[in-house]
Amino acid sequence: MKITVVGAGNVGATLAQRLIEKNFADVALVDVIEGIPQGKTLDMRQSANMIGFTHKIVGSNSYDVTSGSDIVVITAGIARKPGMSRDELVGINAKIVREVIEKSLALSPHAMFIIVTNPVDTMTYLALKVSNLPRDRVFGLSGVLDGGRLAAFVAEELNVNASDVTPCVMGEHGGSMVVYPRFTIVNGKPLSELVDDSKQKTLAERTVNGGAEIVSIMKTSSAFYAPSASVAHMVSAVATDSGMIMNCAALLDGEYGLSDVVIGVPVELGRGGIKKIVELPLNAEELAALKVSAEAVRKTISALPK
Numbered sequence: 137m138k139i140t141v142v143g144a145g146n147v148g149a150t151l152a153q154r155l156i157e158k159n160f161a162d163v164a165l166v167d168v169i170e171g172i173p174q175g176k177t178l179d180m181r182q183s184a185n186m187i188g189f190t191h192k193i194v195g196s197n198s199y200d201v202t203s204g205s206d207i208v209v210i211t212a213g214i215a216r217k218p219g220m221s222r223d224e225l226v227g228i229n230a231k232i233v234r235e236v237i238e239k240s241l242a243l244s245p246h247a248m249f250i251i252v253t254n255p256v257d258t259m260t261y262l263a264l265k266v267s268n269l270p271r272d273r274v275f276g277l278s279g280v281l282d283g284g285r286l287a288a289f290v291a292e293e294l295n296v297n298a299s300d301v302t303p304c305v306m307g308e309h310g311g312s313m314v315v316y317p318r319f320t321i322v323n324g325k326p327l328s329e330l331v332d333d334s335k336q337k338t339l340a341e342r343t344v345n346g347g348a349e350i351v352s353i354m355k356t357s358s359a360f361y362a363p364s365a366s367v368a369h370m371v372s373a374v375a376t377d378s379g380m381i382m383n384c385a386a387l388l389d390g391e392y393g394l395s396d397v398v399i400g401v402p403v404e405l406g407r408g409g410i411k412k413i414v415e416l417p418l419n420a421e422e423l424a425a426l427k428v429s430a431e432a433v434r435k436t437i438s439a440l441p442k
């Protein structure tokens with residue numbers, strides 16, 4: 137297997153490290169900044185003796201090294217600064233994502249694309265349009281990360297391990313994201329039965345603001361450890377054909393009564409990408425919140441440069 141990561145910044149380089157350390161694929165890392173992907177991958181190669189990986193990792197400013205990739209992860213782009221919303225990045229990042237898709241698809245026509253660049257739902261929609269690929273091969277990082285945050289906060293609140301929590305966060309990777317306590321399971325029990333409404337609200341609010349909280353603390357960068365771990369988790373599901381259900385930014389075609397919009401929904405991941413979109417039995421209030429979220433994404437999609 138061969139995986140390309142485009143963007144050798146915080147998320148991209150950390151992801152490349154996580155992937156090569158998993159040792160199930162060769163990795164190519166590409167960036168526009170001269171020397172950065174080359175230097176970072178040389179550095180990683182010099183850890184093979186201690187870590188024990190045997191696959192190859194290369195870095196370049198040219199797409200030649202990406203040829204024949206099975207998976208291309210796009211992390212190239214600008215990250216927000218304190219006080220900004222992810223949507224403010226739409227114009228600048230759309231140009232970058234368009235260029236990356238065109239260049240990488242030309243050399244890896246059978247690849248699937250995992251989009252990380254923000255605003256991710258809209259960038260995934262753009263990637264689908266530019267590539268003209270089916271929706272099973274183009275999807276984005278959202279609910280795995282947002283769910284990871286919810287799991288961390290629930291674990292702190294209930295004094296359990298984060299891995300005891302199966303979180304459920306759907307919708308936009310943005311201000312209208314929806315946390316579903318009825319579908320968030322802690323050691324077999326729904327979160328809605330374990331904490332009162334007010335605590336559920338607090339946990340949901342912290343999750344929705346999870347990215348902004350980190351930006352406001354770090355000031356010069358946004359999150360990258362949990363984001364890179366989330367993408368590595370998604371890539372592993374594809375590589376091992378696990379069929380694991382993960383919440384990803386996916387194009388809807390009638391599911392949840394929505395079409396021609398990308399939002400976070402549970403999907404079954406395996407070889408070939410999205411095997412199936414899972415429709416949870418949402419009640420009227422839960423479904424209404426998802427529809428509001430889809431409208432927020434549609435608004436950002438309408439701001440894409442023509």
Ligand SMILES: NC(=O)c1ccc[n+]([C@@H]2O[C@H](COP(=O)([O-])OP(=O)(O)OC[C@H]3O[C@@H](n4cnc5c(N)ncnc54)[C@H](O)[C@@H]3O)[C@@H](O)[C@H]2O)c1
Nearest residue numbers: 143144145146147167168212213214215252253254256363
């Ligand atoms: N979807 C999510 O959940 C999620 C999570 C974390 C970060 N993000 C987003 O991912 C993106 C990257 O975040 P980061 O923290 O790694 O930023 P970063 O600034 O550390 O790295 C971005 C890299 O992209 C490179 N780049 C820019 N234009 C390029 C191009 N045309 N071709 C190739 N490389 C190019 C830059 O040189 C830089 O090295 C941001 O848009 C951020 O908001 C999304």
Ligand SMILES: O=C(O)C[C@H](O)C(=O)O
Nearest residue numbers: 216222254347348358359
């Ligand atoms: O918050 C950001 O801008 C980066 C990313 O989307 C995140 O949620 O950490």
